[in-house]
Amino acid sequence: MTTYTANPYLGLSALMTRMTGDEKHSASATSTLDPIWVLYHRILRVDPSNPDDPDRDRFLLSKGHGPIAFYAVLAGQGFIPVETLDGFAGYDSPLGHHPDGTLIPGAEIGSGSLGHGLPIAVGQALALGIKGSPARVFCLVGDAELDEGSNHEAIAFAGRHGLDRLTAVVIDNQSATHGWPGGIASRFEVEGWSAITCDGRDHAALERAYLQDHTGRPHVVVAQVGAKY
């Protein structure tokens, strides 16, 4: 087992290199790194020794492409053995180019086809409310993924339903072909969501954004990571 010293964040790059064999990582892989890292390191109530705890917080990676940052964080947190990363996308590896939730401890869903995570997250948030669980649901989508209409079905419903245990994280690298005039946050706000836009590389800003009070409303964090990513 690889062990970690002072700053586990600094170990993530090496973990990603175990998958890619490359010191430089692709834009789609690293655009999600900091928002996911901050979630697992500072926000989510999850326990790698009890990944099926019914009251755990849920993190749904809806934007399933470029998942190596996600895998690196799961390995760094202890959900999967670090050695698993070496066989990335091989025939017997549980880690593919799109994650399969049934193969990976700590991965809540399988994703890859865009626009599926947020509707599933709405269903989970409803169920957790029915059960009276304290668990929260976080769902990460991409700005281009918002092209898929299924997201807007979920955004409208969650807003009107006041689904405040739900937080959407939009990774904004300005990759949507036709863009979002008026800004991404406004698409959520008009539906009744709480919204904040922040620097997707700034860990303190991300933490503040995640923790912003949104009682009675679902919350969206638009994490801007720059057009190159």
Add this chain to the structure above:
Amino acid sequence: MGTTSMRGRFAEVITDLLDSRPDVAVVLADIGVNQFSETGAIAHHPDRVVNVGIREQLMIGVAGGLALAGMRPFVHSYTPFLVQRPFEQIKLDLGHQGVGAVLVSIGGSYDAASEGRTHQAPGDVALIDTLPGWEIHVPGHPDEVELLLRHAASHDRSVYVRLADNTNAEPMPIVPGRFHTLRNGDSATIVAVGPTLDRVVEASRGLDVTVLYAATVRPFDRAAVAAAWSANFVVVEPYLEGTSAHEVAAAMGDRPHRLLSIGVPKAEHRHYGRPADHQAAHGLDAAGLRRRIVAFIGESRACSRHSSVL
């Protein structure tokens, strides 16, 4: 419970399950809300009867999320809006996530004859059949609807229940997953699926044939088919013609047989009118069925030995 329509019985049974089971939930997309309002389910369980509005992708995604968090979701809409419009959600938000739900459709092939093609989905069973692990029930009577729904509530796999306006006069003593033998004969074996039974019985009156009744078509009761082996095999399905042909072939193995698949033709039928008009146009009324079955078996063989039966 005594409602005489399949859909009415569905709402009654699910309302009863909502009352007795805290893990049962219903997901709707505006269609069917009236039924659950009339049973009191919405008033008594506002948190577990979820109406997402006219959003079918979300309807299935929500069902997947509910199931992932340990609930047993029942999802209901008109057939094309339940099965065809959100088909990728059915594939990915349920099966690929390793969870199940119960999808209950109404309308079927041409119950909405006067509404036109947009409200008809004869390809539904064939489409669901492309996915692994699904149980598919096609009840022919409200009592069978109740039995199959309670069975579906007893496990966590994926189930498709196809309700219809058309019902048989009497319920059959069905066991989920098994065919029921009505009578035995030598000229042919006929499998009648769900609401086609009364018409098949009428069409085969005086013919020397075995009649099997299927209210469950997946799994297909291959053992019953193999046991009722006949060189002449007929399947009468109320949806796309030939949907179960591959199942018959698998059940027969290397034993020689001929197969007549009767169902709704693939060609788009650009007519309105009543369901009975479409039934007759497709040769799915008793007269049309008899014509095709007798022609298939051969006039002389069809009525040979047991012509007094029925």
